[in-house]
Amino acid sequence: MSARTGRPWSRLLPNTAPWRSSRDFRLTWTSGTVTLLGSVFTMTAIPLQVADLTGSPLAVGAVGAVELVPTVLLGLYGGVLADRADRRTVALATEAALAVLSALLLVNAVLGTPALWPLYAAAGCAAALQGLQQPSVEAMIPRLVPHDQLVAAGALLSLRWSVAGVAAPATAGLVIATAGVPAAYLVDLATFLVSIALLAQVRPLPSERDAEAPQLRELAVGVRYVLRRPELAGTYLADLAATVFALPTVLFPFLAAESDALWALGLLYSAAAAGSLLAAATGGWTERVHRHGRLVLLSAALVGAATAAAAVCPGGIRSVLVCLAVAGAANWVGDTFRTAIWNQSIPDELRGRAAGLELLTGSAGPALGDVRAGSLAARYGVRAALRSGGLLCVASTGVLAAALPALWRYDPRTDPHVAAVRAAAARVAPRP
Structure with missing residues (x-):
C-alpha cells in the first residue's frame, strides 16, 4: 500500500x-x-x-x-x-x-x-x-x-x-x-x-478458463461458493439490510409535502449523494483500516440509525437533510469495504458470478424497500415508515454481527482467501 x-x-x-x-x-x-x-x-x-x-x-x-x-x-x-x-x-x-x-x-x-x-x-x-x-x-x-x-x-x-x-x-x-x-x-x-x-x-x-459457452448452471457454483463463506455472504446480507429497510427514496415526495417544504424535494434526492461525495473526498483513511467486515456492519448500522433519526429529530426538513447525508456517507463507507472484501478475496474465475449476485441484491433491495416503505407509510404514516425502517436496519445488522462472527473478525492480513488471491495475482501481475 x-x-x-x-x-x-x-x-x-x-x-x-x-x-x-x-x-x-x-x-x-x-x-x-x-x-x-x-x-x-x-x-x-x-x-x-x-x-x-x-x-x-x-x-x-x-x-x-x-x-x-x-x-x-x-x-x-x-x-x-x-x-x-x-x-x-x-x-x-x-x-x-x-x-x-x-x-x-x-x-x-x-x-x-x-x-x-x-x-x-x-x-x-x-x-x-x-x-x-x-x-x-x-x-x-x-x-x-x-x-x-x-x-x-x-x-x-x-x-x-x-x-x-x-x-x-x-x-x-x-x-x-x-x-x-x-x-x-x-x-x-x-x-x-x-x-x-x-x-x-x-x-x-480473456478468461483464464476453457473457452466454452457459458451455462446458467455455472451460477450455482458461484452461489455455493458464497454460501460456504459466511463472511462473504454477510456482505450481501448487510447490503440488503440497508437497502430494504433504510432506503426511503419512495417517501421523499410525501416527506417534503408533509413538512410543507416542496422546495426541498430535489435536495432530499441528492442529500445522500452529497454525504457520499464528502465521505469519498475524505476517504484516504480507509486504506489504514483492516477490520473490513466490522466496518461493513457498523456502516450499515449507522445508515439505519441516521434514517431513524431523520424521522424524529427536531429542526424540520433541514435536520432530515443532514441525517440523509450522514446515511449516504455511511453507505459509501460500507460500499468501499464490501468492494474491498470482494475484490481481495474472491478468485478471478468466480469474480464475475459474485458480481452477478451483487447486482441481484443491489437491484432487489431497493425495489423491496420501496414496497416496504410505501405500504407502511400508507397505513401508519411517512414518519413511522422512516423510523421503523431505520430501526429494523440497526436490529438486523446486530443479528448479522452475532450470527456471522467470521464477518465481524474479517481481516485481509490474516484471511486465507485473501492470501490465495494475492498469490495468484502475483503470478499474473497487471501491466501498467
Whole structure:
C-alpha cells in the first residue's frame, strides 16, 4: 500500500495510486464515469416523457418495473459470462448496444408525436444490457491494478458514483428544461461514443478458463461458493439490510409535502449523494483500516440509525437533510469495504458470478424497500415508515454481527482467501 506524506489532512484525500500505476484503470474509470454521467440524462428523460405522454404516475412507476426483471435475470447470466468471456469485449459490445438504444430514443423524441412503447422497450433493453455488462466491468478491476491497491481503487470507483449523484441530475434537469428532451438523449449518445473510444484502448482481458459457452448452471457454483463463506455472504446480507429497510427514496415526495417544504424535494434526492461525495473526498483513511467486515456492519448500522433519526429529530426538513447525508456517507463507507472484501478475496474465475449476485441484491433491495416503505407509510404514516425502517436496519445488522462472527473478525492480513488471491495475482501481475 503506497504511503503518502505531507500535512496530516492530506492523509484523508483519496489515494490516486491506482490511477498512477495502471493506464488501463485510468481508461476504465474515465469510461465508466463518462457513461454514468450520460446515463443520468436518459434516466431523467424517459420518466419525464412517459409523464408527458400519459399524465399517469402509475405509468411512470411502471418504468421501474420494466427495468427490474431484465436487470436481475441478465445480471445473473452476465456474471456467468464474465467468468467465461473476455471482460473487455463484453463491456465494449454492451456499451455499443446501449449507444444504439440512445440513438433510437433520440429519433423517437424528435418525431412530431413520440410513441410511448419505445420508451418502455428501451428501458427494458437498457436494463438487460447493463445487467450483462456490470459483472464484467466490476470483475475487470482486480486484473487492472495491483492487489495492494484494490481498496484505493474501490474508493475511486465509489467516488464517481457520488459525483454523478450530486451533479448529473441537476445538470440533466437544466439541459432538458432549456434544450428539450432530445438534447438529453443526444448527450447520452455522445458520452457512449466517448466511453467506447476509451474502452477500446484497454488491453484484452480473456478468461483464464476453457473457452466454452457459458451455462446458467455455472451460477450455482458461484452461489455455493458464497454460501460456504459466511463472511462473504454477510456482505450481501448487510447490503440488503440497508437497502430494504433504510432506503426511503419512495417517501421523499410525501416527506417534503408533509413538512410543507416542496422546495426541498430535489435536495432530499441528492442529500445522500452529497454525504457520499464528502465521505469519498475524505476517504484516504480507509486504506489504514483492516477490520473490513466490522466496518461493513457498523456502516450499515449507522445508515439505519441516521434514517431513524431523520424521522424524529427536531429542526424540520433541514435536520432530515443532514441525517440523509450522514446515511449516504455511511453507505459509501460500507460500499468501499464490501468492494474491498470482494475484490481481495474472491478468485478471478468466480469474480464475475459474485458480481452477478451483487447486482441481484443491489437491484432487489431497493425495489423491496420501496414496497416496504410505501405500504407502511400508507397505513401508519411517512414518519413511522422512516423510523421503523431505520430501526429494523440497526436490529438486523446486530443479528448479522452475532450470527456471522467470521464477518465481524474479517481481516485481509490474516484471511486465507485473501492470501490465495494475492498469490495468484502475483503470478499474473497487471501491466501498467
